[in-house]
Amino acid sequence: MTSQTSQIALITGGSRGLGRNTAESLARRGVDVVITYNARADEAQKVVAAIEAMGGKATALQLDTGSVETFAQFAGELRQRLQEIWGRDQFDFLVNNAGTSHHNSIEKTTEAELDALYNVHFKGVFFLTQTLLPLIRDGGRIVNISSGLTRIIVPESGPYGAMKGAVEVLTKYLAKELAPRRIAVNVVAPGAIATDFSGGVVRDNPDLNKRIADMTALGRTGQPDDIGPMIASLLSEDNRWVNAQRIEVSGGMAI
Numbered sequence: 689m690t691s692q693t694s695q696i697a698l699i700t701g702g703s704r705g706l707g708r709n710t711a712e713s714l715a716r717r718g719v720d721v722v723i724t725y726n727a728r729a730d731e732a733q734k735v736v737a738a739i740e741a742m743g744g745k746a747t748a749l750q751l752d753t754g755s756v757e758t759f760a761q762f763a764g765e766l767r768q769r770l771q772e773i774w775g776r777d778q779f780d781f782l783v784n785n786a787g788t789s790h791h792n793s794i795e796k797t798t799e800a801e802l803d804a805l806y807n808v809h810f811k812g813v814f815f816l817t818q819t820l821l822p823l824i825r826d827g828g829r830i831v832n833i834s835s836g837l838t839r840i841i842v843p844e845s846g847p848y849g850a851m852k853g854a855v856e857v858l859t860k861y862l863a864k865e866l867a868p869r870r871i872a873v874n875v876v877a878p879g880a881i882a883t884d885f886s887g888g889v890v891r892d893n894p895d896l897n898k899r900i901a902d903m904t905a906l907g908r909t910g911q912p913d914d915i916g917p918m919i920a921s922l923l924s925e926d927n928r929w930v931n932a933q934r935i936e937v938s939g940g941m942a943i
Contacts, residue, residue, distance in 0.1 A: 694719075696770070696776070697783060698722045700783065700785050701723075701724065702723025703723060704731055706881065706916060707786065710785065710915070711916075712742075712916065715738075715742050715746065716920075718744070719781070719920070720744055720745040720773075720774065721735075722748070722766065722779065723736070723749075726751070745773055747769050749765055753786040755812075756807075756815045762819075763819050781830070782817065783831045784831070785833045788808050793844050793846065797846075805848060809851035817830065827869070829872050829874075829923050831922060832855050832874075833875070834875045834934065835848070836879040836936055838852050840942045852877075856934050859875040859934070863932035864932070874932065875934050875935070876918065879936065879939060880900045880909055880941065881909070897909050900941070903941055904940055904941045906940055907939075910939055914937060918937050
């Protein structure tokens with residue numbers, strides 16, 4: 689049986705890409721994991737199986753982070769799962785990772801597109817965090833995922849970058865408001881990463897891949913293994929004094 693002192697992380701969008709890499713990186717450090725998935729239950733179960741193969745405990749719950757009306761029910765399901773698997777009412781780390789891509793100019797973006805971005809990337813992060821605050825232990829940590837696109841201006845990325853910018857400001861306010869509970873809150877901003885995000889455009893387009901590599905100090909595009917372990921390290925006790933910070937993990941893009 690897992691010790692009561694085991695740490696538990698909840699990672700939204702943990703069935704693929706950076707979320708999956710983060711979940712597995714935390715598991716390698718001995719942190720147990722709850723992941724959420726939107727539609728791909730089969731992929732989520734692969735992550736759970738991989739973590740269990742490492743000797744850790746993991747579980748997956750369905751969640752659409754753009755549907756605020758479902759959050760109360762999700763919190764109840766999470767509390768039940770925490771009790772069933774760990775005998776606990778709270779978890780330690782929240783990683784707000786789930787997201788969708790968007791490529792369109794400000795001029796051409798529709799109201800429906802902007803609403804969809806807002807629902808997932810800001811409103812969802814805001815209210816899911818609010819809903820789960822009673823389940824996060826005092827002294828825990830929150831990591832929000834932003835993007836290098838809040839600093840590096842790329843055509844047709846304005847609406848997406850603006851939502852991530854809002855998350856970066858929210859992070860600082862959360863760090864201040866949650867300080868009495870000793871909950872540290874930081875935001876990680878990955879650069880261009882070769883995953884299936886945006887239809888795998890960075891991973892699968894050789895010309896774009898080369899352009900990104902050429903504008904990156906370390907001379908290549910990012911890989912999931914550049915991000916997940918960094919987030920895991922940020923959640924470790926070694927980084928307990930890091931709070932209210934935006935940390936870009938881009939290999940030095942556009943410097």
